[in-house]
Amino acid sequence: MGNRVLNDVGFHKRILFSDESTFSTNGVVSSQHCRYWNKLDELPPLSYRTRMFFQQDWCPGHHVVTVRNWLNSEFNEHWIGRDGPILWPPRSPDLTILDFYLWGHLKQIVYREPLENDEEQLKTRIQNAVKSLSIEEIRKSFNEFRARIEICAEKGGALKRRLNPSTRIP
Template sequence: MCNRIIGQFFFNKSTITADVYLDLLTEYEAPQLTDLKPTTIFQQDGAPPYWGLHVCQFLNETFPGKWIGRDGPIPWPPHSPDITPLDFFYGGMQKISCIKHGSRIRDIADLKQRIRNAIATIDDTMLQQTWQEIKYCLDVLCATKGAHIEGY
């Protein structure tokens, strides 16, 4: 299990294309995962920029047989936010942290700072709880043979 967060990364482009996403992977994410590579399984959701042929080629070379995504070597059920830690934990936690200040977000710089502040509050205990939750969701998914589940 991993006890750290890699990120935050803010895109400077208004539209994320496969080329922009590949730059993120090659210049930012992959170098931070080098020491974890033997045990890392890279997971991405179904966003269209992730489907680029050159993105898949990079993932095949960098994480051979160990990445999850559309047309990846490890199948992943489509539309499954209940088993994606970034969706069920991180995204919700950030929204709560960014809104709880009680004031409107003034501009993009203010929003970025609130996101940085939210990330800074994540500790080892929160990460361990997240891994326990995803393990539970995956166990339920296996027990139900991939059927739709509702988390409570």
């Protein structure tokens, strides 16, 4: 992954990241207060999918052969993940835009004011927080992603070896 990002100036802008985060009506995460919202059921148009790379999250259930075969079929081997065509270091939130930027930023906005124990209010706040993101903020986060990959490669840290596409992650 690292070599691909470093050698292809626009590669980092063609990644569709996947992940999830928990929001609760009282700002505290517990099994009693969790609310789960529907996931996106649509994929980007095929014409765009041929140029993009899907970055799979690390849910163990998403590592089964059936899922990997589906990813190969839908994304023509343009996906990033464990045992995928493009490897990604597991448990690396410092490199994932959704973890190092998006979830914390959205939660700051959602929980800025106290919430009533109201699912609709929570849903509306999440939707409004997402709508408030500017194109410039999103661009900066993608550039920060590229910079983090470059720093890992420059520092020769543990991630450099794992980011080399020829190295398989156990």
